[in-house]
Amino acid sequence: MSLFRDLHVPGTPLLMPNPWDAGSARILENLGFKALASTSAGAAFAQAKQDGDLTLDEMIDAAREVAAAVSVPVSADLENGGGDRPEDAATAIRRAAAAGLAGASTEDLGSDGIYPFDLTLERVEAAIDAARSTGIVLTARSEGLLTGTLSLSEVCERITAFARAGADVVFAPGLKTTEDVQAVMDAAGTTPVSVLVGANAPEMTVEHLASLGVARISVGSGLARVAYGGIVAMMRTALVEGRFDYPDTTASFDEIARLLK
Structure with missing residues (x-):
């Protein structure tokens, strides 16, 4: 877990892709990535379920499957930890640590939408306490931009609160511009910031995000999609045209075999 923590260096971002199963995890490790994270959406798709429909047990099992296939640190996407209460968030973090995961995240999106600020902070504080007792790296994330229910300033208020509470990493998926990223960087202070690049975004290159001081970059459900x-x-x-057009990126059997070793 200390190795995973040390990989978060502002200005030298950790590239942490999100495999959805053991095979994709092994391939990414052998391509040279130093850490991985599960994706709750990708894991849900693999089980013919919708994003958000996995139970906590299923999310932890998906992350454990990824971790078992590789030797690099793995962080778990645990959504809201399977419940709305602060103790649910804490229990999820403790269970992730017990499963041998190096990191885990907790977010402010529940089954009925974004949590109120006070409840969100209580949940994050409970998760931080659980992380400190286990040594796991805790990422506190606000989903308000993805859901379109919070403004950037409201998300930044939460990011500041997460950082002051002691989160190891803060994360606000849905940033689209340099200005968005810079606002979150300013809100986080010295706490490492993770950025999601979930679609084509010319500004969101590794070099540019590094210049802004970002400490981690992930792709969420992007690889599965x-x-x-x-x-x-x-x-x-x-089906429609009767033609079989294999994409130019189709891997050969030999390449897959090599990357699965």
Whole structure:
């Protein structure tokens, strides 16, 4: 866990992709990535479920499957920890640590939408206490930009509160511009900031995010959507036009075998 913590260096961002199963995890490790994170959406898709429909047990099992396939640190996407109460957030973090995961996240989105500020902070504080008792790296995240229910200033208020409470990393998915990232960086102070690059965004290069002081970059459900998108496009063409168009990025058996070793 200390190795994972040390990989978060502002200005030298950790590239932490999000595999959705053991095979994709092994491939990413052998490509050279130093840490990985599970994706609750990708894990849900693999079980023919919608994002947000996994139980806490299923999210931890998905993260454990990724961790068992690799030797690098793995952080778990635990959504809201399976419940709305602060003790639910704390229990989820303790369970992630017991499962051998190096990190875990807790977020402010519940089944009925974004939590009120006071409840959000209580949940994060409970998760931080659990993280300190276990040594796991705690990422506190606000989903308000993704859901479109909080303004950037409201999200930044939460990021500041998370940082002051002692979160190891803060995270606000949905940042789209340099100005968005800079606002979160300012709100976080000296706490490491993670940025999600979930779609084509010319500004969001590793070099540029490094220049802003970002400490970690992930892709969330992006890799799973790329894989499933290839399936949809190829087989829709086969159904409609009777043609089998393999993407230029299709891997050979030899390449897959090499990267799975």
